[in-house]
Amino acid sequence: MPNRLVRTHVTAFGLAFALLTASACSGDATKQAAVDTMLDTAASAESTTPASGTLYDRLGAKPAITAVVDTFVARVAADSRINKKFARSDIPRVKTMLVDQICSQTGGPCTYSGRSMKDAHRDMGVTEGEFNALVEDLVAALNQFNVPAREQDELLAALGAMKGDIVEVQGAETGTRLPASFKPAAASGNR
Numbered sequence: 379m380p381n382r383l384v385r386t387h388v389t390a391f392g393l394a395f396a397l398l399t400a401s402a403c404s405g406d407a408t409k410q411a412a413v414d415t416m417l418d419t420a421a422s423a424e425s426t427t428p429a430s431g432t433l434y435d436r437l438g439a440k441p442a443i444t445a446v447v448d449t450f451v452a453r454v455a456a457d458s459r460i461n462k463k464f465a466r467s468d469i470p471r472v473k474t475m476l477v478d479q480i481c482s483q484t485g486g487p488c489t490y491s492g493r494s495m496k497d498a499h500r501d502m503g504v505t506e507g508e509f510n511a512l513v514e515d516l517v518a519a520l521n522q523f524n525v526p527a528r529e530q531d532e533l534l535a536a537l538g539a540m541k542g543d544i545v546e547v548q549g550a551e552t553g554t555r556l557p558a559s560f561k562p563a564a565a566s567g568n569r
């Protein structure tokens with residue numbers, strides 16, 4: 379994972395994340411608002427100097443993206459706020475699809491062959507609170523690998539734009555059950 383960029387100032391994302399951390403004990407509504415702010419801020423984040431190269435290259439290309447996704451999925455699997463949703467899914471497939479999605483979305487040489495976000499998450503009953511919990515797990519994984527603030531901002535802006543296709547239930551509730559109507563994708567290699 380590259381450490382090329384040095385943080386010379388506290389970015390809007392950093393502030394929003396600090397707010398999120400600080401508000402962790404002050405109730406679901408506050409926490410949810412903080413994550414929403416974080417995503418909105420990331421979407422409109424401005425940099426003082428232009429970044430050079432694709433986000434894919436600045437993230438450290440496929441090996442670094444794979445390492446972040448592995449850590450992220452391990453955090454999700456251990457997170458009781460969201461892990462019930464993955465009970466019937468093929469985790470190796472989810473990991474492969476996430477790496478390909480991030481790679482292609484950030485300008486890398488990959489083709490995402492998975493389903494649309496709406497189809498993949500249909501009938502899963504994901505709440506806003508659960509979406510935000512997953513973003514927190516991703517941010518923790520990005521921080522674990524010292525991904526700089528600018529790259530975090532750009533990645534979160536891209537992923538935050540998918541929220542409307544993934545969240546089916548408004549509200550801050552987490553740990554909700556996986557509905558019986560949810561149909562998981564076939565396992566990798568069997569598609």
Ligand code: HEM
Pocket residue numbers: 460463464465466467468471472475476479491492493494498499504508509510512537538540541544561562563564
């Ligand atoms: C920005 C946020 C998210 C992104 C970018 C994302 C991305 C993806 C991708 C690329 C796949 C693979 C699709 C396929 O197999 O064709 C997937 C599957 C899945 N996602 Fe998400 N996801 C997000 C949020 C969530 C949330 C909030 C939950 C639940 C709390 C969730 C639960 C799942 C599950 C259980 C699967 C496996 C579905 C299956 O077995 O068919 N995802 N996601």
